[in-house]
Amino acid sequence: MRTSIATVCLSGSLEDKLYACADAGFDGVEIFEPDLVVSDRSPEEIRALADRLGLSLDLYQPFRDFEGVAPDLLEDNLRRARERFATARRLGIGTVLVCSNVATATVDDDEVSAAQLRRLGDLAAEHGIRVAFEALAWGRFVDDYRRSWRIAERAGHEAVGVCLDSFHILARGHDPAGIEEIPGDKIFFVQLADAPALTMDVLSWSRHHRLFPGEGAWDLGAFVRHVARAGYGGPLSLEVFNDVFRQADTRRTAEHALRSLVWLEDRAARLPGSPPTLQRIADPDVPTGFDYVEVKAEDTGDVEAVLGQLGMTFRGQHRTKPVRLWSSGDSRVVLNEQHARDEAPHLAGVGLRVTDAAVVSDRARALAVSPASRRTQAGELEMAGFVAPSGLEVFLNDRDLGDEPAWVAEFEHGHAADPSDPASGGGVRAVDHVNVSHGRDAHDEAVLFCTSVLGLRTPPATEAAGPHGLVRSQVMRSDDGRVRLSLNVAPGGVRHPDHVALVCDDVVAVAQRARERGLRPVPVPDNYYDDLRARFGLDGQVLATLREHRLLFDRSASGEFWHFYTPRIGRLCFEIVQRVGDYDVYATDNTPVLLAAQDRMDRAAAAGTPTAGRSGGRSS
Numbered sequence: 001m002r003t004s005i006a007t008v009c010l011s012g013s014l015e016d017k018l019y020a021c022a023d024a025g026f027d028g029v030e031i032f033e034p035d036l037v038v039s040d041r042s043p044e045e046i047r048a049l050a051d052r053l054g055l056s057l058d059l060y061q062p063f064r065d066f067e068g069v070a071p072d073l074l075e076d077n078l079r080r081a082r083e084r085f086a087t088a089r090r091l092g093i094g095t096v097l098v099c100s101n102v103a104t105a106t107v108d109d110d111e112v113s114a115a116q117l118r119r120l121g122d123l124a125a126e127h128g129i130r131v132a133f134e135a136l137a138w139g140r141f142v143d144d145y146r147r148s149w150r151i152a153e154r155a156g157h158e159a160v161g162v163c164l165d166s167f168h169i170l171a172r173g174h175d176p177a178g179i180e181e182i183p184g185d186k187i188f189f190v191q192l193a194d195a196p197a198l199t200m201d202v203l204s205w206s207r208h209h210r211l212f213p214g215e216g217a218w219d220l221g222a223f224v225r226h227v228a229r230a231g232y233g234g235p236l237s238l239e240v241f242n243d244v245f246r247q248a249d250t251r252r253t254a255e256h257a258l259r260s261l262v263w264l265e266d267r268a269a270r271l272p273g274s275p276p277t278l279q280r281i282a283d284p285d286v287p288t289g290f291d292y293v294e295v296k297a298e299d300t301g302d303v304e305a306v307l308g309q310l311g312m313t314f315r316g317q318h319r320t321k322p323v324r325l326w327s328s329g330d331s332r333v334v335l336n337e338q339h340a341r342d343e344a345p346h347l348a349g350v351g352l353r354v355t356d357a358a359v360v361s362d363r364a365r366a367l368a369v370s371p372a373s374r375r376t377q378a379g380e381l382e383m384a385g386f387v388a389p390s391g392l393e394v395f396l397n398d399r400d401l402g403d404e405p406a407w408v409a410e411f412e413h414g415h416a417a418d419p420s421d422p423a424s425g426g427g428v429r430a431v432d433h434v435n436v437s438h439g440r441d442a443h444d445e446a447v448l449f450c451t452s453v454l455g456l457r458t459p460p461a462t463e464a465a466g467p468h469g470l471v472r473s474q475v476m477r478s479d480d481g482r483v484r485l486s487l488n489v490a491p492g493g494v495r496h497p498d499h500v501a502l503v504c505d506d507v508v509a510v511a512q513r514a515r516e517r518g519l520r521p522v523p524v525p526d527n528y529y530d531d532l533r534a535r536f537g538l539d540g541q542v543l544a545t546l547r548e549h550r551l552l553f554d555r556s557a558s559g560e561f562w563h564f565y566t567p568r569i570g571r572l573c574f575e576i577v578q579r580v581g582d583y584d585v586y587a588t589d590n591t592p593v594l595l596a597a598q599d600r601m602d603r604a605a606a607a608g609t610p611t612a613g614r615s616g617g618r619s620s
């Protein structure tokens, strides 16, 4: 279907917005009236610019507070409408959105509202314009799309139809299935927005927290399928009022927006009973595991020291590049010193195992995701890869599933994995999850990248209190949990370390051996253990073990989670986890303990006190 976007979604001047929408690949835009009012370009100039850019101007909006008024007000409302229709004509726009009355309605009567819309329809028709009536979720009397359709139907005017906006329908919990009862040619416009599941007044929710499709809690695929099944043939248009997007980079947001729409149409097209008007892209191919994680630094020595303390094995130096490999079981950490001058250790990329990398690449291309480039030499394996919105590189491996990947052979002069593989002795077995921290601007886009390109799903988001503010977290995971990424929004300006979590079957043994090799884990305070005893009623021996090794603990209905963190190395740390039983949640109660402990270590390091030390030899 054709794609469109309301100018209110973006930052910048009206011209900036038009350029960005055209470059991103939208077919059209909705002109949000306040954007025109503040512009120094005439409607004719805006129309000419859109023409030049190949953008159609699909909708002029909003016209407010029209229906359900006393007779004396109606005349003034028609006068206002005449002016707005004239402006729409100058823009070359054929459809004007009229949203349901919020402020001046005094007559709660469908027949009266229908008669008034009929008058408006006559006036619109004189201007060659159609009126799309939209029920705002907070409308005075009309706050349900079924009622706005009843009134438009009763108006019985060819220039009067409805605008369906997913926000107003889903925010009120109204069943969108009724859309299929509206004739497609009376649906004059469709606006799409997702939203997080919040409990708040609906107007504030709508004006500040809307999200692009795929980033919130709603099933917009089903919504679009209803619209398509009704026979709607107009554009699918995004109308997302959001405080962050309105201040973010215009072009980047426009690309992000279009990606959400392409993803959504594909999703709707895949639902049973979807009509052929909905377009598909290449299939999603959900990753089946981590191939490797990549750490970059000018000097990777400190990271390697910690990997050694954690019992991992040095597997060798790359044949041609300053890149080294450590592994344990099915976990591989690639340490890259290429082009990393002055860079502190940080997480630079992840390798994922997929069934068919070409399919994922096709899908990523359809979603306009930037490919990552990697220089490969003769004899090295090429891998398809992309740059995720947070800057993380994601590479795909569809070979050697189940075995050690063939690219490991490019590393020389290290130790063999067998027979001394530490994983067989309870050591690190695999990468459990990867935790990436980024700024507020990149977050929703990163979530959409993971859902749309990788096909990961989103359990409910969480937030944890840290000493510098709330850290919001969104886990992205495959159904079987073999790929989990946690996307964290750090409070303004604070950069929390990313972390790589490695899973083992005996965290106490790994902690014990690491300590003997000089690792001092993040210092968990005694108060935490008092709290654990109160919360879980742990027996004295278990509690003593946890306390001795400064382990964190959680319990769910289906299992337990034991874990600890290494100190920060640059912008990175490692976590060692053990899952007991079928523990499958996220130990969110432990995050504030980690954040506070990391902060104490950072302060101690800044002050030069020994409690921050990574290496052994010092006692606490």
Ligand SMILES: O=C(O)c1ccc(O)c(O)c1
Pocket: 061, 062, 097, 099, 134, 136, 165, 191, 206, 207, 239
């Ligand atoms: O918030 C509003 O007033 C508003 C205006 C126009 C719309 O299309 C809408 O969905 C909301």
Ligand SMILES: [Mg+2]
Pocket: 134, 165, 191, 239
């Ligand atoms: Mg709307």
